[in-house]
Amino acid sequence: MKIKCRHIQKLMGKALYETLEPKAEKEFARHLETCEACRTLYDGLKKTAGILHARKLRTPDPCFWESYWDSLSPRLSRNARMKKPFQSARKWLHARVLVRRNTLRLVPALSLVAIGIVIGKLIWSPGFDSAHSAGEMAIISGTHIGSIRERTEYTLEKSKVLFLAWANFDPESDDAETLNLPFQKQMSQLLVQETGFLKSRMHANADRRMLELLTDLEVVLLQIANLEDDYDLNAVSLVKSGLEKRSVLFKINVSQISSESRNTAGSFQQPADKEKSTI
């Protein structure tokens, strides 16, 4: 899909349900004249809306409306009667306890704010170097501060879990809520910082493939981190296609397999090396 088409499809929702601004309207009309795919989609959506307006449901008899209150009021009074014994108790509780409880709520709230200030001061104080902050991020994201290799493996594993959710998500049929965008965004922001830190430490080792993989990770993670809070179908499709184009999941798997095989080879070699050294 062309970028222009994506932009026009973003405008389609507005064009269908509101009026576009004059400039956007001109651009929209001009594009539809030249692009058959967008024109077909737009006409189809309008037709669908037309078809759906043909929906007719059985309307109730006029006597239903006349007797509506009569059938509702017994339920209402039953409810009110059920509530009465508790109502006075609730009023009493509200007057004696709940008002005090609200003031008591202030104490933990204020202490939370104080803890926040202390943490903020610790993190953003001038003496706090970047390696330290990355370490903090690693702790927040659940990783432990270990060697660069361990942290890289952990970052790859976390990103893999995150990307698997995207790979398995179908924007056409799945509910947007299943993706849990706010959580995905938060995790991606943390992982972007971690990959940045790892990349800066990895230059000396000249591990070219790992650097490339981390760069790919960073790009996709940035896309997720920069998504808007509203569920935008086009943006979600863009992230998914980016993930597939870069074959990030495949690359992570390859990297993990090769690292595992290196580990097992190392463990098999160790006894032989020991033997050699004893000889």
Add this chain to the structure above:
Amino acid sequence: MTEDQILVDQARQGDMNAFRDLVERNKQKIYFIALDMTGNHHDAEDISQDVFIKAYRSLSRFRGDARFSSWLYRITVNHCIERSRKKSWKAVCTRENMDEKTAGLNTDCTGSEPIMDPEKYTEQSMIQLHIEKALCTLTEREKAVFILRHYHDLPLKEIARSLKVTEGTIKSTLFRALKRLQKSLSFYQQEII
């Protein structure tokens, strides 16, 4: 202060007649939203009554920031979603259920005299059947947004206010819902229009 607000204040002080007025003003809107969501008269009646009972119980929590009707719409939609989770309406979208939804098409509102010729009636019933099936493919939230906009002509702003989301979210939900419905009704488009 709007008339609704005055009635709400009176109802809060225990004036049942004021609450009755509020019910009379809103009963049809609430019933038809529930009917559009469930497609079933009995469920719609139950839901609309539950909504008014819930509203009566929580009148003290109504702050008057939004319109009273918007507040009722929110209670209705949430109640429909909650009920559908419990009842799994999606699974109830069967042929018999569809027939019940379209049963009143060839009768007037008293349910007695036919007003359509049989051929036209069959055609209409098929359209209704397909529309109901297509609506069943939406999630409850998408369905609610779609129904409020298309069948109740509510402005996007009011839907957003009722469901406590941004207008952008409503727009993208509507667009997504319409695309999904287009897919379900794609075979129709050539024939009907």
